[in-house]
Amino acid sequence: MSSxxxxxxGACVAMxxxxxxxxxxxxxxxLQSLTVSNNFPKIFQYSPTAFLGLTGLATDVxxxxxxxxxxxxxxxxxxxxxxxxxxxxxxxxSSLYERRxxxxxxSPVVAGIDGKSGAPFICGFDSIGCIDYAADFxxxxxxxxxxxxxxxxxxxxxxxxxDLFETISQALLNAVDRDALSGWGAHxxxxxxxxxxxxxxxxxxx
Amino acid sequence: xxxxxxxxxxxxxxxxxxxxxxxxxxxxxxQHAFYPYTDNGGSTLGISGKTFTVIAGxxxxxxxxxxxxxxxxxxxxxxxxxxxxxGSKIVxxxxxxxxxxxxLQERLDTVVKMYRYQHGCEISVKxxxxxxxxxxxxxxxxxxxVQAILGGIDEETGEGALYSYDPVxxxxxxxxxxxxxxxxxxxxxxxxxxNLKNQYEPAxxxxxxxxxxxxxxxxxxQVEELVRDAFTSAVERHIEVGDGLQxxxxxxxxxxxxxxxxxKD
Amino acid sequence: MADRYSFSLTTFSPSGKLVQIEYALxxxxxxxxxxxxxxxxxxxxxxxxxxxxxxxxxxSSSKISLITPNxxxxxxxxxxxxxxxxxxxxxxxxxxxxxxxxxxPPTRILVQDVARVMQEATQSGGVRPxxxxxxxxxxxxxxxxxxxxxKPAGAEETxxxxxxxxxxxxxxxxxxxxxxxxSLYQVDPSGSYFxxxxxxxxxxxxxxxxxxxxxxxxxxxxEDAVHIALLTLKETIEGEMNGETVEIGIVGxxxxxxxxxEGVEGAQGPRFRKLSPQEIEDYLTNL
Numbered sequence: 127m128s129s130x131x132x133x134x135x136g137a138c139v140a141m142x143x144x145x146x147x148x149x150x151x152x153x154x155x156x157l158q159s160l161t162v163s164n165n166f167p168k169i170f171q172y173s174p175t176a177f178l179g180l181t182g183l184a185t186d187v188x189x190x191x192x193x194x195x196x197x198x199x200x201x202x203x204x205x206x207x208x209x210x211x212x213x214x215x216x217x218x219x220s221s222l223y224e225r226r227x228x229x230x231x232x233s234p235v236v237a238g239i240d241g242k243s244g245a246p247f248i249c250g251f252d253s254i255g256c257i258d259y260a261a262d263f264x265x266x267x268x269x270x271x272x273x274x275x276x277x278x279x280x281x282x283x284x285x286x287x288x289d290l291f292e293t294i295s296q297a298l299l300n301a302v303d304r305d306a307l308s309g310w311g312a313h314x315x316x317x318x319x320x321x322x323x324x325x326x327x328x329x330x331x332x
Numbered sequence: 333x334x335x336x337x338x339x340x341x342x343x344x345x346x347x348x349x350x351x352x353x354x355x356x357x358x359x360x361x362x363q364h365a366f367y368p369y370t371d372n373g374g375s376t377l378g379i380s381g382k383t384f385t386v387i388a389g390x391x392x393x394x395x396x397x398x399x400x401x402x403x404x405x406x407x408x409x410x411x412x413x414x415x416x417x418x419g420s421k422i423v424x425x426x427x428x429x430x431x432x433x434x435x436l437q438e439r440l441d442t443v444v445k446m447y448r449y450q451h452g453c454e455i456s457v458k459x460x461x462x463x464x465x466x467x468x469x470x471x472x473x474x475x476x477x478v479q480a481i482l483g484g485i486d487e488e489t490g491e492g493a494l495y496s497y498d499p500v501x502x503x504x505x506x507x508x509x510x511x512x513x514x515x516x517x518x519x520x521x522x523x524x525x526x527n528l529k530n531q532y533e534p535a536x537x538x539x540x541x542x543x544x545x546x547x548x549x550x551x552x553x554q555v556e557e558l559v560r561d562a563f564t565s566a567v568e569r570h571i572e573v574g575d576g577l578q579x580x581x582x583x584x585x586x587x588x589x590x591x592x593x594x595x596k597d
Numbered sequence: 598m599a600d601r602y603s604f605s606l607t608t609f610s611p612s613g614k615l616v617q618i619e620y621a622l623x624x625x626x627x628x629x630x631x632x633x634x635x636x637x638x639x640x641x642x643x644x645x646x647x648x649x650x651x652x653x654x655x656x657s658s659s660k661i662s663l664i665t666p667n668x669x670x671x672x673x674x675x676x677x678x679x680x681x682x683x684x685x686x687x688x689x690x691x692x693x694x695x696x697x698x699x700x701x702p703p704t705r706i707l708v709q710d711v712a713r714v715m716q717e718a719t720q721s722g723g724v725r726p727x728x729x730x731x732x733x734x735x736x737x738x739x740x741x742x743x744x745x746x747x748k749p750a751g752a753e754e755t756x757x758x759x760x761x762x763x764x765x766x767x768x769x770x771x772x773x774x775x776x777x778x779x780s781l782y783q784v785d786p787s788g789s790y791f792x793x794x795x796x797x798x799x800x801x802x803x804x805x806x807x808x809x810x811x812x813x814x815x816x817x818x819x820e821d822a823v824h825i826a827l828l829t830l831k832e833t834i835e836g837e838m839n840g841e842t843v844e845i846g847i848v849g850x851x852x853x854x855x856x857x858x859e860g861v862e863g864a865q866g867p868r869f870r871k872l873s874p875q876e877i878e879d880y881l882t883n884l
Contacts, residue, residue: 205706207740207774216699242740275517276524278565296531300524304516329530 130183130231131253133158135307137267138168138179139298140237140248141281142260143290146318147246149177149237150298152269152329154310155184164310164331168267172198173208175317176238178218181267182253183231190230197221211238211247215257222255229253233266237317244319263297269305276301287316291325299329369477370395372430373572375512376406377562378481379526380492382549384583385483387423388559389512390567390594391576393430402575402596404430408437409580409587410482411444411455420587422460422484423580427512428499429477436476439467457484461495461503468501475499479511483582490584491549507547514566514573521565525558526550552581560592567594607719607726617726618719621674621786624728625798628673630833631660632797632805633732634826635781639819639849639868640734642671643826644799645834646844659871661846665690665701666867667736669846673799674729674786682727686711703774704735708782708790716788730798731784734848736868739777779848795825801833808832819849827884838881840874847872 135156140149155166169179170191178194180187197217201209209217215236222230234251249257250264258264263281265273276297285293295314302308312327376389393404406427412420424440426433443463447455455463461482468476477499486493496509508526510518523529528545535543550558559579566573577592607617631644644660661671662683670686672679689710694702702710711731718726773780783798784790795813797805812825823845827838836842846869853859853866872880 204709205703205774210740213698213700217697220697220699242738242742244742271516272520274569275514275562275565276520278517278568279521279525279561296524299530300520303523303529304520 130186131181131233132268132307134182134184134187135268135305136166136168136181136184136187137265137269137273137298137302137305137308138181138233138235139263139265139273139277139294139301140179140235140250141263141277141285141290141294141297142246142248144284144286145239145244145246146287146290146316147237147239147248148290148294148314148316149179149235149248150294150312150314151179151181152267152298152302152308152310152312154302154308156307159306161310167313169313169315170194171322172214173202173210173238175241175319175322176209176211176214177236177315177317178214179235179237179266180232181235182233186230186232190232190234193221194218208241210240210242211236212240214238215247215249218251219255219257222251222253226254233270235264235266237264237315239317239319268307269301272301272304273297287318287323291316291323295325295327299327303330369429369432371428371477371513372400372404373513374406374427375510375514375518375563375566375570375573376425376427376479376481377508377510377518377522377559378425378483378494378496379508379522379550379555379559380483380494380506381552381555382491383485384552384555384581385423385485385492385494386552386555386559386579386581387425387481387483388563388577388579389425389427390563390573391578392572392574394572397571399575405578406430406433407578407580408441410437410441410460411448417441417587421454421582421584422457422482423582423587424464425481425483425511426478428479432476433478433480436467436478436480440464443467456487457482457493457495458486460484461493461505464495464497465501465503468497468499472500479515481509481511483580485582485584492582510562512573514570517566517569518562521562522558556590563592563594606724615719615787618787621726621728622730625674625730625786626800626802628675628729628799629660630797630799630801630805630830631671631673631732632795632809632826632829633671633734633781633783633793634795634809634813634817634822635734635779635793636817636819636822638779639736639822639847640779640781641819641822641826641848642669642732642734642846643823643830644671644673644844645830645836646842647836648842655841656874659844661844661871663846663867663869663871664707664733665695665735665869667701667848667869668704668707669734669848669869669871671732671844671846672729673802675727678727679729679731682711682714682729682731685714689714703737704733704780704782705774707735708733708784712784712788712790715784715786719787726786728786730786731782732796732798733782733784734779734846734869736779736848737774737777739773739775741775741777797829805829805833819847823847823880824884827880831884840876840878840881843877843881845872845877845880846870 138151151168155163237248249259263277280297311329314325316323373394374390378387389406391403393400408424409417409420410422410424412418444455480497482495484493497503508522528547531545533543563577574594577594579590581588607615629645633642664686715727718724781793795809808829848869851865852870856866
């Protein structure tokens with residue numbers, strides 16, 4: 127209970143579809159059982175098609191997201207190009223490992239589409255940067271057990287964007303409803319090669 | 333599977349060749365503790381339908397990372413005639429500490445059989461459920477370390493009846509319930525697929541006007557598929573679940589058992 | 598007494614020059630000529646390997662170096678300074694890039710990193726500028742979709758590409774980070790750098806460049822570029838021309854035979870490699 131990863135609560139999930147990826151998070155911010163805010167998004171955009179989801183200690187979520195904002199801005203200025211999701215994932219990994227013995231208490235998730243090949247890409251990390259490449263889905267946060275169950279039960283290969291949206295939404299909503307530390311609405315991003323759709327889900331407000 | 337665990341406060345070995353008892357650094361004697369419970373892993377679930385109830389459980393038994401056996405049923409028919417429980421229409425599933433589960437099953441089975449000798453009729457599920465709660469609460473301060481699910485047929489309506497318990501006897505009648513190691517994985521899936529949680533009528537009404545889909549009692553083939561899906565999913569992501577899936581379908585005709593192999597890795 | 602505290606050798610002269618840099622350029626202009634030519638499908642770097650005595654073992658000295666699997670470098674000027682820069686370039690390509698992004702730096706990024714090292718030597722205390730100019734050749738995979746590269750080789754770029762009207766308008770640039778392809782840079786002791794289609798540095802740079810201007814055509818093939826490189830070198834070379842006295846490095850198609858293993862899907866060999874004396878001899882016989 128006093129683990130830094132479960133003080134504030136929160137959940138995030140990314141899924142691969144056919145020529146598309148989806149990433150979604152809940153909106154709750156809490157202090158143990160006390161809900162402080164119901165508008166704390168955990169997904170951040172770093173290029174037209176590269177997204178990062180961060181769950182864990184809220185102060186680290188904010189700090190790390192801003193750290194990557196700085197790093198990616200510097201990358202874009204130096205290289206005059208947007209960072210590719212795969213490259214961004216490596217940047218996340220090396221940045222987390224830099225703090226090997228005093229880690230950021232976050233469980234990041236990267237989702238995006240490669241600008242060159244159009245290939246969908248998702249991956250997750252532990253708090254010190256070990257990358258988990260997955261062909262299907264990545265979950266993180268205090269509802270990760272529940273998300274594993276719903277994703278494993280609902281996900282199927284080659285979902286079209288609309289079906290992927292329905293799948294990831296149901297997976298997240300039903301998972302956070304069984305986790306007291308997550309919920310209070312959700313953000314869902316559907317990422318296609320040259321289109322990103324963001325939707326707000328109301329969800330249970332308890 | 334009771335474990336006698338030694339909590340060494342000293343860095344010396346728990347055995348000694350010298351006369352004096354082993355000492356820790358603070359000079360106090362080494363303490364030993366007895367912890368009588370083990371978690372044998374595994375998962376169970378139950379779903380009640382219009383005319384039946386299904387209780388399911390995997391057949392793996394573990395202690396820690398060790399697999400004790402790949403076939404240790406967690407599902408027990410209760411009552412009926414003789415050691416084969418012939419004619420029984422109640423199933424108890426227990427997950428947690430297998431020895432306690434077994435002891436609980438014996439107690440409930442005896443009670444249910446005694447009931448028939450004394451009253452000359454089969455016990456109702458409702459009464460059996462109440463009785464199970466009392467058995468659990470009787471050991472309020474040295475509990476049976478189990479999560480129990482009891483399934484049968486409601487005599488009044490003919491519908492499936494399903495009851496779930498915590499280790500000390502709190503219980504509730506439900507339409508579906510997952511218990512055990514992978515309960516946190518399976519339960520939200522069941523919420524969604526059985527109770528249709530977070531699913532709304534597709535008439536595109538948004539906001540406060542949207543209408544929750546009303547759960548309808550499921551047919552047996554649908555339920556069987558859901559149970560299999562739930563367990564194959566749990567097997568993928570939980571190391572304590574696997575090997576085999578045992579399902580018991582309880583109808584007014586009796587109990588039908590179905591076995592379905594699961595991944596053994 | 599001011600100079601008691603001025604450790605920097607590179608101090609502005611009243612006329613606004615940094616004479617130490619000019620001296621460094623003088624060192625470059627006394628150095629052996631090196632040249633580079635960018636082709637449509639690769640780059641060639643070439644230089645003369647001069648030795649003052651026949652007793653030297655030519656195989657054990659080398660002027661063209663691999664920096665990353667897709668980037669190579671050659672110099673004119675002071676050999677020892679060059680070796681230091683090669684070490685630093687190789688190091689910075691890892692510490693400043695590969696260990697962060699798990700991929701090798703694009704050519705321009707590496708050029709900028711090397712240029713920074715050279716610039717810092719013009720503004721730091723206790724050091725002198727590097728007495729070398731470099732030619733850095735590299736190949737980038739690019740991040741834009743393939744279709745833009747699918748044009749026939751050598752075709753003139755048009756301002757509007759109808760197959761990708763909603764994309765940013767294509768520039769006349771060849772190579773680079775976005776589109777990918779070969780690029781060739783020169784870096785000077787001042788730390789300034791220039792992209793070239795073809796150029797030369799060192800003793801006979803001026804005449805070599807005049808020669809290259811005459812010989813260079815758009816959409817050149819790598820094989821032709823090697824040919825032109827040797828012809829240019831021939832104009833300026835002082836001694837005999839053979840596989841032992843000429844050094845050539847090319848950036849071309851992935852050399853999977855240099856990988857050291859096979860059977861790994863997606864593995865790509867280095868694009869930069871040095872030609873063996875035998876390969877150079879073969880080119881020379883066909884000259």
